């Protein structure tokens with residue numbers, strides 16, 4: 001249980017309310033690891049494995065809420081992920097009085113984000129580009145960071161954040177604890193780990209997002225204008241088919257659904273405008 005893993009009362013109460021009964025495998029590995037040592041960690045884990053609580057809970061456990069300095073920094077590739085991580089951490093720390101978590105990311109008015117940084121949050125969740133901007137404006141001070149998390153590190157590299165990440169790493173203390181999470185382990189990730197992480201352990205947890213083993217995948221190469229006919233033929237060959245057709249745009253979902261309905265199939269469209 002989380003209690004056996006040593007979580008403090010305020011955290012236990014919050015995660016119980018969220019319905020967390022038992023730790024997920026990644027949490028069973030990361031929580032005791034962080035409890036017992038200050039070495040770095042590389043974790044091969046996909047979204048859906050519970051990795052946010054995996055790094056979030058032990059960090060919350062160790063933050064000193066009476067110190068108004070940024071003690072933990074979480075880097076994530078996208079605005080959506082930043083907001084999600086920040087919300088998760090806020091939920092986990094609901095009963096920790098005085099704890100502030102702030103997400104900062106590109107694509108939103110920087111002035112609004114600057115206001116939230118007037119008093120430094122103990123935990124900052126950021127996309128690399130926006131964070132560099134804030135560092136240059138001297139609005140964040142990373143010299144008290146004890147914990148640094150690189151979440152979806154492979155995605156951050158794919159998005160071209162390598163140099164930004166290296167700049168950010170250089171602004172944090174050398175004796176920080178660095179936790180790197182990645183769904184894949186390309187050579188570039190191993191290089192970053194070797195270059196910037198010390199005495200790190202590697203762990204891996206099950207692939208939650210992998211396709212189900214008993215699902216067969218088939219693909220057909222057709223020209224765009226024959227796509228609908230191909231779809232119709234697949235449906236005709238499988239009269240009891242119950243399926244989902246994913247499209248790239250809202251317009252396409254409408255066109256495919258309307259076509260199918262006009263041809264007498266029981267279909268409908270679902271997209272963000274509805």
Ligand code: AMP
Pocket residue numbers: 019020021022023024027046047048049050051052053
């Ligand atoms: P994540 O991989 O961090 O995005 O987490 C995936 C989902 O699992 C989120 O909705 C979490 O709230 C949920 N979750 C994380 N840990 C637990 C747990 N120990 N018990 C139940 N749900 C959990």
